[in-house]
Amino acid sequence: xxxxxxxxxxxxxxxxxxxAAFAQDVTLTIESWRNDDLAIWQxxxxxxxxxxxxxxxxxxTPSAPAEYNAVLNSKLDAGSAGDLITCRPFDASLALxxxxxxxxxSGLDGMANFSPVAKSGWSxxxxxxxxxxxxxxxxxxFIYNKDAFAEVGVDVPSTEAEFFTVxxxxxxxxxxxxxxxxxxDQWEAxxxxxxxxxxNYWKGEEGRLALIAGDQKLTDEAWVAPxxxxxxxxxxxxxxxxxxxxxxxxxxxxxxxxxxxxxxxxEISGFNGLADFEMGxxxxxxxxxxxxxxxxxxxxxxxxxxxxxxxxxxAKTFLNWVGSAEFASLYANSLPxxxxxxxxxxxxxxxxxxxxxxxxxxxxxxIRSTYQILSRGTPNLENDTWNASVAVIRGNExxxxxxxRLQEGLASWYAPxx
Amino acid sequence: xxxxxRPPRIKWHVIVFLTxxxxxxxxxxxxxxxxxxxxxxxxEVEQQRMFVGLENFKTLFGNTVWSTQFWNALGNNFxxxxxxxxxxxxxxxxxxxxxxxxxxxxxxxxxSAIFIPTILSFVIVGxxxxxxxxxxxxxxxxxxxxxxxxxxYAPWLGREAYALTTLSLVSVWQFVGIPMMLIYAALLSIPExxxxxxxxxxxxxxxxxxxxxxxxxxxxxxxxxxxTFVANxxxxxxxxxxxxxxxxxxxxxxxxxxxxxxxFFGFQLQLxxxxxxxxxxxAMFAIILIGVCIYLFGIQSRMRRYQx
Numbered sequence: 131x132x133x134x135x136x137x138x139x140x141x142x143x144x145x146x147x148x149x150a151a152f153a154q155d156v157t158l159t160i161e162s163w164r165n166d167d168l169a170i171w172q173x174x175x176x177x178x179x180x181x182x183x184x185x186x187x188x189x190x191t192p193s194a195p196a197e198y199n200a201v202l203n204s205k206l207d208a209g210s211a212g213d214l215i216t217c218r219p220f221d222a223s224l225a226l227x228x229x230x231x232x233x234x235x236s237g238l239d240g241m242a243n244f245s246p247v248a249k250s251g252w253s254x255x256x257x258x259x260x261x262x263x264x265x266x267x268x269x270x271x272f273i274y275n276k277d278a279f280a281e282v283g284v285d286v287p288s289t290e291a292e293f294f295t296v297x298x299x300x301x302x303x304x305x306x307x308x309x310x311x312x313x314x315d316q317w318e319a320x321x322x323x324x325x326x327x328x329x330n331y332w333k334g335e336e337g338r339l340a341l342i343a344g345d346q347k348l349t350d351e352a353w354v355a356p357x358x359x360x361x362x363x364x365x366x367x368x369x370x371x372x373x374x375x376x377x378x379x380x381x382x383x384x385x386x387x388x389x390x391x392x393x394x395x396x397e398i399s400g401f402n403g404l405a406d407f408e409m410g411x412x413x414x415x416x417x418x419x420x421x422x423x424x425x426x427x428x429x430x431x432x433x434x435x436x437x438x439x440x441x442x443x444x445a446k447t448f449l450n451w452v453g454s455a456e457f458a459s460l461y462a463n464s465l466p467x468x469x470x471x472x473x474x475x476x477x478x479x480x481x482x483x484x485x486x487x488x489x490x491x492x493x494x495x496x497i498r499s500t501y502q503i504l505s506r507g508t509p510n511l512e513n514d515t516w517n518a519s520v521a522v523i524r525g526n527e528x529x530x531x532x533x534x535r536l537q538e539g540l541a542s543w544y545a546p547x548x
Numbered sequence: 549x550x551x552x553x554r555p556p557r558i559k560w561h562v563i564v565f566l567t568x569x570x571x572x573x574x575x576x577x578x579x580x581x582x583x584x585x586x587x588x589x590x591x592e593v594e595q596q597r598m599f600v601g602l603e604n605f606k607t608l609f610g611n612t613v614w615s616t617q618f619w620n621a622l623g624n625n626f627x628x629x630x631x632x633x634x635x636x637x638x639x640x641x642x643x644x645x646x647x648x649x650x651x652x653x654x655x656x657x658x659x660s661a662i663f664i665p666t667i668l669s670f671v672i673v674g675x676x677x678x679x680x681x682x683x684x685x686x687x688x689x690x691x692x693x694x695x696x697x698x699x700x701y702a703p704w705l706g707r708e709a710y711a712l713t714t715l716s717l718v719s720v721w722q723f724v725g726i727p728m729m730l731i732y733a734a735l736l737s738i739p740e741x742x743x744x745x746x747x748x749x750x751x752x753x754x755x756x757x758x759x760x761x762x763x764x765x766x767x768x769x770x771x772x773x774x775x776t777f778v779a780n781x782x783x784x785x786x787x788x789x790x791x792x793x794x795x796x797x798x799x800x801x802x803x804x805x806x807x808x809x810x811x812f813f814g815f816q817l818q819l820x821x822x823x824x825x826x827x828x829x830x831a832m833f834a835i836i837l838i839g840v841c842i843y844l845f846g847i848q849s850r851m852r853r854y855q856x
Contacts, residue, residue: 221817221819222819313796316792370682371706373683373703373704374683378684500817508614508818509613510815510817513794513816539613
């Protein structure tokens, strides 16, 4: 009997001791859609943070990208969401802030390391409040097959005329599809097409902000000209591009069957593992030599704090760390193609990623034109831009008609354009 | 000790047997249906849910941005349905007639082979056919090439004019087993005596099918038509799996299901609007209800008179 009691006592004491030790540690849970990055978070990022901040444990719990918004919303409504929340850019996160789910993080020390453009994706419309700490951006441009370029004997184009000469020569050579992109999934045509080459025409931020202010219209030359270039792409995209999907395009390029791939920098790590030829990259060619170049350096991912978290201090410690030089370097090097948005000087090892990021110093950065404010109403400008870009490439709609249709759609609900 | 004069007792066993089904059906079908209809009468302004009556329906049918999408989706839905009625059901009936012929060998094998696609997931069917028809990796171009018909090949799923018909035919391929099975069962249930009596009067072979069997399976054909109608107007999966929520190219494959999904759950930068989504879902329910009523009161009641 006594033995039993004693045993029970020991047991109880270990349980008590256990919980006491446990209570000192705060566990932060991160909600994210980047389930591809699970290993990188668990093996590199979280250990680095935990080593510096004893007493705080971090758990990364991603869900599938397509379900993330719905899953997160229901978790937030039910009060079961994690302490830290990975933020989609613009309206999706703004809606969460407006609903009181995301905390104001403008005052964090770490926020000092970001430029206004970097913060624009996660600020209120008047830029007075930031609700997420920017993590990374993706840069658009063209990735090319260096072997194919050498074989055909063409150089990297820097102007639009040169670009089409290159395409024409590769087409005449016949061994490679000049460029590979499909129109089946639609978004590539807008994201890697229109918003990739567009900033050169509408002069990046200048045109984008003027469009938001209502000073420029989608029927203006600057906004129709990119469609004019897209209309010429169709004949270089290879057989059956109308039914070609996004994974098809990735495979065609990495199998070495196409010379040029209109890209987003997130492709880098995937392509590095698949392609057995040397790859290079060039920024969208400008109209004539010597023109200022612009690139789409799109704010893509950030992290914020659940307003109802039980561990606000620990969460703030983590967010400050996200703004540090250490995180910037760790993240950019673990995930080549996702570039730090901070002002820290980040050294990267991947040559292709270096090439992409080098454009930041010679060109001016902008973000995708349709993302801020303009896709808030019905009809949705982003969806319409997908549709119009595809229609123009396939030759079903003239560039002018596309511009007119988009402008009418935007003007139907957006006051500055009425 | 019950006497025949006592009032009939409550039939507990009936209640016990019915309750589970009624509870489950109420929880997963009836309640959500009415909740959806209720939701369509509200809207959200500044984080507050507000009752707006039929305002959402007014927007859906009165605002050209919404109504053009709605009518486009409805038109495509009808085209989807018509292809099924013209291709799936006649082929299903023909297959059943062939299968029920006693002279056919390996009937069991054909029956299973034709029925198997029906139990496949939409995602598998959509993905497999996308690969088969792919201009890049697909076997369709090379098969056509092998018989010298390469010129007939086009990237069908990527062309506005063909995409919906192509997807309808893929769906027909998947579901042709269902009318086949139902008709097959109906054909087997026709009494031998009737056929033999017909034979005595000199009705054999094809004319036996047209004059005796077909009139007798008409009720089954009616059931199949209405099942096809309901399934087609509720369709969503195949289009979503093959063409995505924007139902490209240029909304040529957009049906009510994908339109509702896009609106309800949102898409890319378009935030979800459960209230407008519910309005579309209620409209879909109304369309299906009207279709089923036309069948029940207009066609089925008339059809009974021809039976025995």
